[in-house]
Amino acid sequence: MSSLTQSGTAAPQGESIEAGHARQKNLSRIGLAVAIVAVAGLIAAPFFVYPVFLMTVLCFALFATAFNLLLGYVGLLSFGHAAFFGGAAYFAAHAAKVWGFEPLSAILVGAVGAGLMGLAVGALAIRRQGIYFAMVTLALSQMIFFIFLQAPFTHGEDGIQGVPRGDLLGLVDLNRPLNIYYFVLLVFLFGFFAVWRIVHSPFGHVLQAIRENENRAISLGYRVERYKLAAFVMSATIAGLAGAMKAIVLQIATLTDVAWQMSGEVVLMTLLGGMGTIFGPSLGAAVVVTMQNYFATSDVPVTVIIGVVFVLCVLLFRRGIVGEAIRLMKR
């Protein structure tokens, strides 16, 4: 698994430990600066860019960030994350529309539902390693797809339409574009910070140890399967948070969000932006969503473009955008 991600923290050979630490500090300072600029930009953005587009990007950015928690930091490639994203969208849409929940509770229903699905899928999937893990998650998510296709509450091919945005906690009217934008931005920042916190906690360091050398982590006495399962559930929950938010923003939950193509898209976003980096997946999501918007109105089929980017990334550009940037800065 070690060749999967070129760890961002490894010091170049022949460098003293002190220099390595200084370099590391430098990088995290740059990271902090990027974060501040990005948040400022996101606060100002709705005055310049169409808010619904921005909110879609934020939903996918959170989705990819959650996915990266597994792929980038535990080295587990889940090919079924659409089940959690799309499943949570259905739960949230149902809670908001049929049960009349206010938006935040509806989103929480979605995220918790996705977490429970993650517990079931994860418990089965972690019984196999590497490439089998990818196939098991793909197959289980396809099963979930068929269940959603047939369950009456999802309305099959129609999906759940006309989901009300409602009043946040009964106070803030989310039908106003700026209100819902800042709500989405807050939820995104919360999810993003949660992932950052997990990665930089002692728990997160164990996860990265498992990624680098699973056998060694086992021999050190870590119950590896528990760590993997916990990471899987966290990733599924945050992916669910993103999916539930998308259902409230776009006011619709459909089969597209649970289909395997969506699982592929989130892999691409993470790969393109840079797996195992904090900012990479969000950047990748922004690029992919922009690309889809751009090519949706042109003659060129989006699937082919996505496939080409996929192939190019795998062949030439495995570190992703942020990964390459970090490598250049380390020179």
Next chain:
Amino acid sequence: MTMLFGIPLPALLGQLLIGFINGSFYALLSLGLAVIFGLLRVINFAHGAQYMLGAFTAYLLLFYTGIGFWPALIVAPLIVAAISALIERTMLSRLYDLDHLYGLLFTFGLALIIEGTFRWYYGAAGQPYAGPALLSGGTNLGFMFLPNYRGFVVVASIVICLAVWLLIEKTRLGAYLRAATENPQLVQAFGVNVPLLLTLTYALGAGLAGLAGVLAAPIYQVSPLMGSNLIIIVFAVVVIGGMGSIGGAIVTGYVLGILEGLTKVFYPEASNIVVFVIMAIVLMLRPAGLFGKEI
């Protein structure tokens, strides 16, 4: 009317036959996947696209050149194999030294490109493809009516599976292949051209998918997305069987096709998911798969 378990016998046998035919395709496809995985350690996500490519090649051969089913049965898989060999040589072979997940991701992108392109040209709708005149009509077996072509598909798939099994288990080429699976460096040191062996193996697996596609063309319609949903079921079949053995992949394919057919009789709502449910159960009881050894 004869009844069995409260189900009319013809209905039961009819679904069993459909299950057996589906199982034939599962077996052919999981066989190809297992052959490729055995040597290359790549999960060939493009397998469904190559299956579709086989069916489309047969369709296009008929449409533009009038070449019928029998020649297409040979030519189309060769074309698919040649294209796949070219892709392996120029691109896929660069990824062997990396984590195996990159092979999966590369072939996933490849599948998107191939299927997206065909969908762009031909739309999502299916194109009908006439089977061979020789096999039109059907035979009354007394207890049920068997369309000749479907009987042919069942026989053909069994013959092909056996032939590939013999090729790998009993011939010199197969011996090289199995040896290279165990220890490629050593086999290379003995003077066997291992990179060529890898290319041939990928072409063989892809050609098998193409062959399955030609066989499927007269039964299912030829459509750009015919492979993409099938391939996920075949992945589940492969997880159930375990990738360790060629024979295991074949047997699991047939058994699951038949089980799926039976589910359609007894509990139709679950027929879409029965393979995945079985996979979940197998994972709980025997994580390495029925015939597999942990790699």
